[in-house]
Structures are given as C-alpha cells and as structure tokens.
Amino acid sequence: MIQTIAPRSLTLGHLYPDQLNLYGDRGNILTLQRRCQLRGINLRIVxxxxxxxxxxxxxDLLFIGGGQDKEQAPVAQDLYEMKGIGLWAAIEDDMPVLAVCGGYQLLAHYYRPAEGPDMRGLGVFDAWTIHKGAQTPRCIGDIALRWNDQTLVGFENHGGRTYLGTTPPLGRVLKGSGNNAEDGNEGAVYRNAFGTYLHGSLLPKNPHFADHLIELALRRKYGQGTSPGEPGSLNGQFHPDTEDDHTSSPELQSDLASSLLTPLDDRLEWEAHASILERLGLHTEAAAALRNARDAVNVSLALS
Known part of the structure; x- marks a missing residue:
C-alpha cells in the first residue's frame, strides 16, 4: 500500500491590510507566500x-504593518478591544508574529504622538514610543543591523522614538537610526513575536529571516525536527562571519537535510541584500552576503 503524505499548509492572519500598508509592507506577505509555494506549502492569507x-x-502566523498616525488611532482601539485577548493568547503560545513600524509601536505599552492623546498598546513588548515633534528629525533612510551572526537590511521612516525596558532588541544597528537613533538598538523580541522599523520591504531582501518565520510556524504546527535555537533549526543558515566555504561541509549538509525547508536559489535576494550594505559602506558584510548568494546556489544544486 502506497502511503500519501498530506501537503503542509499554514494560515497567515494579516492584521489591518487596508489601514497599515505603508512602504511596501505588503511585499512581506507576497514573499512568505512565494517561498512557501516553491516548497509545496500552501499558505492561506486571511x-x-x-x-x-x-x-x-x-x-499559524500573524503580520501587522505600518501606517500614519491618523490611521493608527482607530487601529489602536480595535487592537486593544477586539483582538487583544486573541493576540496575546497566540503570542504566549509561541505563534510567530511580525510587526513593522506602526504595528511594532502598537504592540508596546503606548505611542505618544506629537499632538493628541497617547495611543494605548498591548504591552507585548516592554517598550514605549514618543514622537518628539516636527523639530526633531525623522529617522529615515537605509538601515542595516546585526541579527545573531548575520545582517538584516531595510528602509526606515519613522518620527517616533522607541525605548526598550527589559525586552531585548531584534538586533544592533550597524548603520541607520533604529529604535531611537540613540542607543543602537533596533526592534524588539518577545517569544516568537518580532517588532521592527525595517520596511523596504523587509522579507524580500532578507530571505534568511523570512525562512526563520516560516520554519517557526511549521515547527509549532507540526512539531517536527529540532526546537528553535538548536543547531540546524534556522534552515541551514550560513554564518557570514566565517571565511571558509561551507558548501562541501558534511555538518552543513546534515543541518540542511534535517531542516523543514528545502534551500532555494536566493541569488537575487542576497544580491539585493548586499547592494544595501554596499550603499551603507559595509563592505565586509556585503561580501558575506554575496557568499551567501553563491552558497545558496551550490547547496540548492547539491540537494536537488
């Protein structure tokens, strides 16, 4: 008797797609959908x-993007009154959540605009945001940060300054402003919820981070393989701080083979990633990204 294996599927909840959709944030949804499709994973968007x-x-995943202050006020009320309990339950159950810019601010304790009353947030992140007024320059431009032993790149454009309490940052700024242009932090992390100011959009130029979210969702739903944080759990991510060519490494091949996600040919994505790093003068990091582009092709061919 031939046993058929049911295709894997995930459902992504896109919060406020009509109100919070600045700076190409919808491209994050398209990226997740495409990277799942290429692996035979059905990603349903709601x-x-x-x-x-x-x-x-x-x-299985949640996404919330960014918007202008006038759009955030009604969203903040709805998020707190209509979705707060469900969102908290999802996050405490380790559901992956990506919150960008305005969405990030609304998952903190509060956002204090330049004018008008504070907007109450959910307090997922021990953080708060203050807009200091038109006299304070906006944080705008390309940005790169160190995420674990890799880089993330994107575009930021925000007037508010976010300050962290006990919540750890997503990464440390290499070039750009980050949370507040003062302390070198960017973003915030609580369990599998990630807040960030990186637009640009984030996931098309950071395939390793996109795959991290997908794999977190798969492991949570299907309980396969290693737990997040164990060796090999991040889809065979390459380590750009290491100079050696790992494509023939038995250890790397083993990690990749045990991953829930088949490696993809990410040359274009890594080249786009490297171009931002070059523009910011981060030449060593750009070279590492280009090695990732080369390695992605080699590993994809080796495992095909």
Missing part, C-alpha cells in the same frame, strides 16, 4: 480588519 475578532487557533 485579512483581519477593524471589527474582526482574532481567534488564535485559526492561524
């Missing part, structure tokens, strides 16, 4: 607008 409740058991 929009959650104002007035919609969030039932955590119906989703």
């Amino acid at each position: 929009g959650l607008g104002v007035g919609d409740a969030l039932a955590p058991d119906e989703y």
